[in-house]
Amino acid sequence: MKLGKAPRIAYGEELLELAKKNQDIVALDADLSKSTMTCLIEEHFPERFFEMSIAEQNMVATAAGMALKGKIPFVNSFAVFLTGRAFDQIRQSVAYPVTNVKLCGSSSGFSDFGDGATHQSIEDLALMRALPNMIVLSPVDEIETREMVKFMVAHKGPVYIRLDRNETPIILDQDYRFVLGEPTLIKPGTDVTIFGTGQMVSLSLNVRERLEKEGVSCEIVNIGTIKPMKRDAIIALAEKTGAVVTVEEHNVYGGLGSAIAETLMKTKVPIVPIGVKDRFGQSAKTYPELLVEYGLTEDAVCEAVKEVLAVK
Amino acid sequence: MKAQYEIELIQRKARIMRKNIVLMLKTDKGHLGGSMSITDIVASLYFGVMNFDPKDPRKKDRDRFILSKGHSVLAQYAALIELGLMPADLLDTLKSLGSPLQGHPDMKLFPGIEANTGALGQGLSLANGIALAARLDREDFYIYVIVGDGELSEGQNWEAVMASAHYKLNHVIAFIDNNALQATGPIQRRFNTQPYLQKFLGFGWNAYEIDGHSVPEILQAVENAKMSTDKPTAIIAHTVKGKGVSFAENNPAFHHNNMTPEQYEQALKELM
Structure with a gap:
């Protein structure tokens, strides 16, 4: 199997492409933009990038506020911090009111192998799956990642995506098209x-x-x-x-x-x-x-x- | 400054709202105290301050009102019903299954509600998000938030306070409902969140202290806040929990308690 780009890289590149076409896309990050790859948005559209610093709870609810005003906020951190630290904000200000917030959990699973248990997410899918109104995505490779980011922009409502930190083998064909829910x-x-x-x-x-x-x-x-x-x-x-x-x-x-x-x-x-x-x-x-x-x-x-x- | 007749109109509306809060609750358990403490602020905002058209509650350039202390939503329901946004007979459905008058506000069910609040500590962040998005869209409406003094123990508030200052969100105007009581007793004894003025000033906000039941002071504080060009403003409003109902005033029992049938009658009489 040919090795492709890391899903987090594919995510960052695709988000940038979509942001070029859609003015409403904004990105928020918690001091991890060089890992989550929203540094690309910061570089090209500095006014649509928001450094929210190491304060995930405020970041998620701020994104909900932006969504209330018609923006399509992509909220970024490591999967474990985003879904864990800010779970209540995701529940109360995103899932329950159905705000159009996109939650992007980077360095998912064991993909941040060196940092240990504090940085590895082995419960993000369970947490997000338990929330009514939440769509939960887990891409297999860079091709599916790009397709899913397109879906996230097109779909109105909360979505969680888990993103691997490392390069992953290419599994899907170039002409693969993502359909929600379909195996x-x-x-x-x-x-x-x-x-x-x-x-x-x-x-x-x-x-x-x-x-x-x-x-x-x-x-x-x-x-x-x-x-x-x-x-x-x-x-x-x-x-x-x-x-x-x-x-x-x-x-x-x-x-x-x-x-x-x-x-x-x-x-x-x-x-x-x-x-x-x-x-x-x-x-x-x-x-x-x-x-x-x-x-x-x-x-x-x-x-x-x-x-x-x-x-x- | 508003003319005297305008101030009197707001005061009259506040009195009707208080009566409607009592009518909503009847003898059921509910957040009487905190709703009464913010009533004059909510009345001033809806009837004297905000650009808000009840015939078009989603109008693009409307001022926004976010009630961070969502449990006090009875005051907001009372204002929105008084504005004609919902039929008055809904007052009888508070917290009934299927009613838009949820125990805590649900924007999906009740027009005029801007956000689902009640999990405390989230309102300022929501307001910041709206303000940041409005700035991108080059719109210049204001976002008014009411935060409880007890609620200030939620750490997220201070994350948001730093963010509003960092992003110079001068269109965020926050009232701190300083009724000095939390659910289990006096804040200073239970868990002291003071001092408010010094904290907000230290975090880079403008801050004023006012009598939160004085309509002229509320209106003047908003005028002052609107002069700010680069800072958000905190208006620390000294209020009385349960204001307007003698037996509930400053009584922590009425944070979330029910009135007896006799108390209910007395409350209505006092608010006539």
Whole structure:
């Protein structure tokens, strides 16, 4: 798989392109603009960039005020600070009144591997998914990221997007078009469906190749929209193979695995979730080390496939 | 300065609003005290200060009113109903299932409400956002905010105070409803958020102290605030919680309590 740009970079570039065409787009940042890439907006449109400093709660509610006056504010910080520190502001001033605020959680999952647990977000999807009126996006690569940023501008209402800090393999075709809630079939298979999101889709594709040699056929599906999900499409995909594995760089509670399980609750399809097993992260010298430590590996997914096939 | 008859009109409106607050609550639990303490400020804003057309409550260049202490929304409902924005018989539906008169304001349900507030500490940030967006759009309306004195213990207020000063948001005018009581007792004993004047001045705001029940002082303070070219203004309004209903005045029990049927009758009589 060819390595593409980091989603945070693709996000920053796409937002700049859209800001050139749409005067209402503004960006707010909490002293992380060089990481979140809103430095591009600051450079080109300084009057539409707002440094809100290290005060996420005020930043989110200020963005809500801007939305009340017709702006399309993109609010930026690391995923863990944005969704954690400012959860109440997101609930009370964004989701509940349905203000047109776009929440951009950068350095999501373990992608800020060096900084440790304080900076790693393994619960952002759960937090945002629990809010009525909130759309929750998790792009797989730079192509999907760009498509989702376009969607965020076009859609009127609150959206959360989680953005990986690091380069990610290109999974989708250049002509991919994002449709809210729709699962994307990446590679077909007949024995088990692996629903993945973010970096875990490329890992699942490697698993598919490995298991093919053992005579197991895995279907790989990318879930870019964590909420809302197209229920019928998810059920159809799950029932086609009759077995499901979910893979995410997030706590097993409340993220993709939970969302799929809730969707498939009334079916008889068994599900084995792979994710962070309810532990906080820690620092590591490299990203792959963390994936091994937290069980987000090809081996773990292979085991999960075998486990689910045993009860199919 | 406003003419005497204009001041008297505002005072008359405030009296009607207070009566309507009592009529809304009846003998149910509700935020009587904090609504009564801001009534003269809210009446002055709607009937003497703001560019606000009840026939077109979403008019682009209207002045905005953000009630950060959302639990006192009864005073705002009373003003908006008096302006004819909603039918008066809605007074009877406060906090009923499906009513636009929610316990805390919901902009989606009630025209004239600018923001959903009530989770304390968010109003100043919302006002700053509106002010920043208005500046981009080259519009020059004002944003009036009422913040409770107890509410000032929410840290987000001070994040917002720094932001308004940094961005020189001179069109943000904040009233601090200094009734000196929070839900569980006197602020100075429970958790002292004072001194207000020195704090706002220190953070780079203009700040004035006034009698928050004196309509002329409220109007004059707004006039002063509008002279500012590069600073937001805090108007520290000394108020009486429960103002206008003798047994509720300065009584922390009426932060969120119900009147007995006898008290209800007495309150209506006092507000005649």
